[in-house]
Each structure stands twice: as structure tokens, then as C-alpha cells.
Amino acid sequence: MSAATPLAQDRRRASIEGIVGLTRPDMERVNALILSMAGSNVELIPRIAEHLISSGGKRLRPMLxxxxxxxxxxxxxxxxxLAASVEFLHTATLLHDDVVDESDLRRGTETARTIWGNQASVLVGDYLLGxxxxxxxxxxxMRALAILSNASAVIAEGEVWQLSAAKHMTTSEADYLAVIDAKTAALFAAATEVGPVIAGADEAMQVAMRRYGRDLGLAFQLVDDVLDYDGSAQALGKNVGDDFREGKITLPVILAFARGDEGERAFWRRAMEEGRNDDAALxxxxxxxxxxxxLEETKARARGYGASAREAVESLPxxxxRQAxxxxxxxxxxxIV
Amino acid sequence: MSAATPLAQDRRRASIEGIVGLTRPDMERVNALILSMAGSNVELIPRIAEHLISSGGKRLRPMLxxxxxxxxxxxxxxxxxLAASVEFLHTATLLHDDVVDESDLRRGTETARTIWGNQASVLVGDYLLGxxxxxxxxxxxMRALAILSNASAVIAEGEVWQLSAAKHMTTSEADYLAVIDAKTAALFAAATEVGPVIAGADEAMQVAMRRYGRDLGLAFQLVDDVLDYDGSAQALGKNVGDDFREGKITLPVILAFARGDEGERAFWRRAMEEGRNDDAALxxxxxxxxxxxxLEETKARARGYGASAREAVESLPxxxxRQAxxxxxxxxxxxIV
Known part of the structure; x- marks a missing residue:
């Protein structure tokens, strides 16, 4: 890392240790706030919230x-x-997603809907939104509120869109990008844009951080879509083939369908539209x-969005x-490297 | 109506024509805003929203x-x-309620979940919340935002509570009142409190309008609970016995259970807890x-809350x-008279 290099890129393997270390004291306060705001006299609420928290991931969004x-x-x-709000918006989305997707497992742990039922998952999601x-x-x-409330509507709109698009091989690449822009990138963008907003940074910095979050979110989702077909990803708690079995039409599928011959297209239609998606089909x-x-093409797109996100943070002091x-x-x- | 009477009470039959006439020009703008905010490029969203709007009730909350x-x-x-926001909060709750209650009909019309499925109902509800x-x-x-966001969390909390209490004859009168306070009265209270807030009226008026809305909401729910067992209510689009068949433990049931002998209590347990709720049981x-x-006792409670709501508006100029x-x-x- 020379002084001339604005951002270090010379490590063999990137890590989130930077952001974890940087945000540790504040994240302890975020976690305490999450526990306290997930509290309620209605016993079922803290029980479900604790389940989500203990089976939770890296808390990437609030760290951002x-x-x-x-x-x-x-x-x-x-x-x-704001970080705790972002995590609640995300958690509420997961609760409702699991109901919509009829998912039984998330990161290898039973979903709330499997344990407590769809009804409780819908209502506790609503409580966390509130x-x-x-x-x-x-x-x-008001500015932070406008950014986050807008994200909340956009996420739901993206989910409805995905529901309409699900299982239709007519889904185009543009449709798909619009869906992940809404359902994943919108919350990343809001999570990072509110930072400069409450710090009173100038508008150029808000624009830069919005772009950073959006492009990071797009890259993140594209990588996720690749991992769903890539066996080496098991360690991350994602089950290979989940998207395939749910008939979720992601970019790798759209690309292969577009490049395939008639026989291959018929295969994809049977698998995604008619649910003929057993292990042999996978x-x-x-x-x-x-x-x-x-998969390579999808990875290349992810790298492109990643480069754009990196470029956006270059403009920060x-x-x-910034390094984190x-x-x-x-x-x-x-x-996916 | 003499000049000495602060509030006219001498008509034979009360009517909502007063509030309907008073709010007509503004409600036309509310309806236009509702249609525009329920719009989306995602076709399913306006389709479901229009279904809800066309099968909708009196729009009492936004009129308030x-x-x-x-x-x-x-x-x-x-x-x-704010009136359109209140209606959206209410509509989102109905969409999610129908999923939770597995309801097929609302006001004699097929519910959204019956036509488009639970998935779309959950997600479109989330979109309307956003x-x-x-x-x-x-x-x-900020004050109006605090009032309405708090109501939104309280409503969801009440719904989870109701879910936990459902089908348990141990539900006490206090439990029941806490549930309807949250799931019904909280939105009425918020809907009426934000009026004086944005009008810049003094705090005493905010307190009065909060009390008015809350007590009106409690009365409204108690009346609804009576109508569920009262055949004369058919005209209002409510199906007699819905609550009974869903195992919803309302005040009339709690009172009859408390006053019943051992045989009667066993009947209520079988009906509400074990679902033996056919027409003969009804x-x-x-x-x-x-x-x-x-039912008479429940009506008396409703009248008590109604009198309190009326008293609250007496303090207005x-x-x-005010008359409306x-x-x-x-x-x-x-x-229920």
C-alpha cells in the first residue's frame, strides 16, 4: 500500500474485517437497539425476532x-x-419472502414460517416494519425518511414484479435487472445514502454513496445468483439449486436460454415453467x-458493477x-473468484 | 336543534351524511391520490388496488x-x-388479515387472496405500506409521522397478540380490550389526532381528538362484534357467524363463557378451541x-365508549x-339500536 495508491487493492483476498473492526463499537449499540425494539409484551414477537437474530447473517447492511x-x-x-431501521426493513422482507417463496430453510436454519407458521411471519414482519x-x-x-420510505415501497414493488415474472421464460435481461435493482439494490443504496445525509455532507457525496450502494447491491445479487449454481459456495450456507427449484429466473438462466437451441429452450421451459426440476434436471x-x-458472463457483470461501486467511493475523502x-x-x- | 344545544342529538336516526357532505370535495382528491399512489408499472399492483377500492367500504377513516x-x-x-395514508395503512392491514385469517369473502366480495393468492396479497400489502x-x-x-408510524407498529402488535390469543377460552376481557385497542382503535385515534396536529391546534385539542378516535374505534369494534351474532346486520355486508367460525374470541363470547355453567363452558371450548362450529353450534x-x-352487555359497553367519544368532541369549537x-x-x- 503506497501513499500514491488511493485505495489498497493489493491483498490476495479481500475481507470484511476492515468494516467489521471499524464499525464494532457502533454495531454493539445497533445490536442492543435491535433487541430492544424487537421487544414486546406479545411473547411471540421477541421469540421470532431472536430466532432471526441468532440465525442471522453478517449484518452487512447496517454495517454499511x-x-x-x-x-x-x-x-x-x-x-x-438508521442502521437498526435498515436491518429491520431487511428482516421484515426476509420474513415475508419466506412466506411468499414457501421456503423451509434459510442459511441452513429452519425459517420462522416453518416453526411458527405463515400467519405469525406476516404479522411479525409488519411489526418490524412499523x-x-x-x-x-x-x-x-426528513431526507433520511424520504430515502428509506421510498426504498421500502420500491422493494415491495420489486417483489411483486418478481412474483409476476416468476416461472416465465419470457423474462428478459432488462426485466431481471429491474427486479434486482428494486428488491436488492434499493436497500443497499438507501443504507449507504443516509450516511452522508445525516453527516451533512454535500449532495455530490450523497450521489456518490447512493451509486456505491446500488452498484454494490447489484454485484452482490449477481454473485448470489451465480453461487446458486456453484457447488463451491456451500460454505456460505446457501443451498445449491434453491433458485432453480423455486423456478426463479436469474441472469445465468436468461443468458443460457437466449444462447441455447430449441431443445435447450424446451428444457428450460419444462424446468422453470412446469416445475420439472429434480436433481437430474439441476x-x-x-x-x-x-x-x-x-456463469462467467454473470460474474463479469458483477465485476463491472463492483468496479463502478469502487469508483464511486474513490471520490470520498x-x-x-472509505477503505473499509x-x-x-x-x-x-x-x-466467486 | 336549538341554539342552546351544543351538539344536535334529536334526530331519530343518526347518519353519516353529515361527514360525507362535509368532506366530499376533499375526499374526491383523496380518491384520486389513492388511485395514483396505487399505480405501478407492475400490473398486478393497480389491479389488486382497484379490486380493493371498488369493493371497499365507506372510507370512514380517511373521512375522519x-x-x-x-x-x-x-x-x-x-x-x-394523510387521509390517503390512513386508508393505505388500513387496506394493507386488510390484505394481510385476509391471509392470516384465510378469509375467502369480505363484504360479500371475494378477497384478493382468493383471486390472486396469498403471495400477491402479502407483497401488495407491503407496497401499500411503503x-x-x-x-x-x-x-x-414529524409529529404526524410519529403518530402514524406508532399506530402502524401497534396495529401489527395487536394482530400478533390476537393470533396468540385466538382459540383460547382463557382470553380475558382485559386481553380482548387490549387487542381491539391495538388492532382497531389505534388507527382511528391516529386518523383523528393528525387533524389538529397539521392544523396547528393546541395540544389539548390533539388530546381530545385522540380520545375521540380511540373511543369511537373501540365502540365501532364492539358493535362489529355484536353484529357478527345478530342476523339483522346482513344489510351491512357482514356475514353472521364469521367470527364464530374463525374461532375469534370476542367480548360477547367472553361474557357468556364467564356467566355460563360447566356444560356451557365445555360447549364454548369445543366450539372455539376445537373448531366444532357448524350451523347447529352457531x-x-x-x-x-x-x-x-x-350482546346487550356488549352494546352497553359500545354506548359507553360512544358517549366518551361524543364528550371529547364537545370540547372543540x-x-x-364538529357536528359531523x-x-x-x-x-x-x-x-345496533
């Missing part, structure tokens, strides 16, 4: 909000509330994706937070 | 918001946005409710809006 505020020298406590908005209101920034699907370089944000991009991409 | 603003001389346009918050943010009143239930005066708000109370109660 904290780091995005720290990157602009923010010194108050509102980034903690609590998220209460925390945002406490922050008192193997066949993986072979077709390889034959047409569909140098700081450990840049490293997150590499970490997400490296999952 | 409009009248509550007019009662304090409000002259801007923000009451229209749009509701976007409209609230546009209004720019008849038996209605007979027990009559024997113990449970005299105006056609008072008449709404009588109209709600009169459904």
Missing part, C-alpha cells in the same frame, strides 16, 4: 450505514438508529450454464471508512 | 382525518395526503349469548365539522 456515516466524520448517535419507521422518525431527518441445467459461459467500504466490494466479488 | 383537520380550520392540502409512508413523509410533519352459541345478555364528527359516533352505535 455505520461506515457511510463515519466516512463523513459523523459524530452523533443517529447512524445507530418499528423501523418509528426509529427513523426518532432520527428526525445437473442438466448446470451443464447448459457451463456450455454457454452463462481518504479515511479508514472499498474492501466490502472486493469481498462480495471474491465470493 | 379530513373532518378532523377541517374542525380546526385547516386550509392546506396535507390532510388529503406508499403510505412516502405520502406521510411528503407532508413533512345457533346454540347465539342462544347462550341471549340467555346471558352478552362549534363548527359543522359527533354524528359519526351515533351512526356507528345506531347499527
Amino acid at each position: 450505514t455505520i461506515a457511510s456515516a463515519l466516512a463523513f466524520g459523523y459524530e452523533g448517535g443517529n447512524h445507530v438508529k 418499528q423501523a419507521f418509528k426509529m427513523m422518525v426518532e432520527v428526525g431527518s 445437473e442438466e441445467a448446470a451443464a447448459l450454464l457451463r456450455r454457454h459461459g452463462a 481518504p479515511s479508514p471508512a 467500504l472499498a474492501d466490502v466490494v472486493d469481498f462480495c466479488i471474491d465470493r | 382525518t379530513i373532518a378532523s383537520a377541517l374542525a380546526f380550520g385547516y386550509e392546506g392540502g396535507n390532510h388529503v395526503k 406508499q403510505a409512508f412516502k405520502m406521510m413523509v411528503e407532508v413533512g410533519s 345457533e346454540e352459541a347465539a342462544a347462550l349469548l341471549r340467555r346471558h345478555g352478552a 362549534p363548527s359543522p365539522a 364528527l359527533a354524528d359519526v359516533v351515533d351512526f356507528c352505535i345506531d347499527r
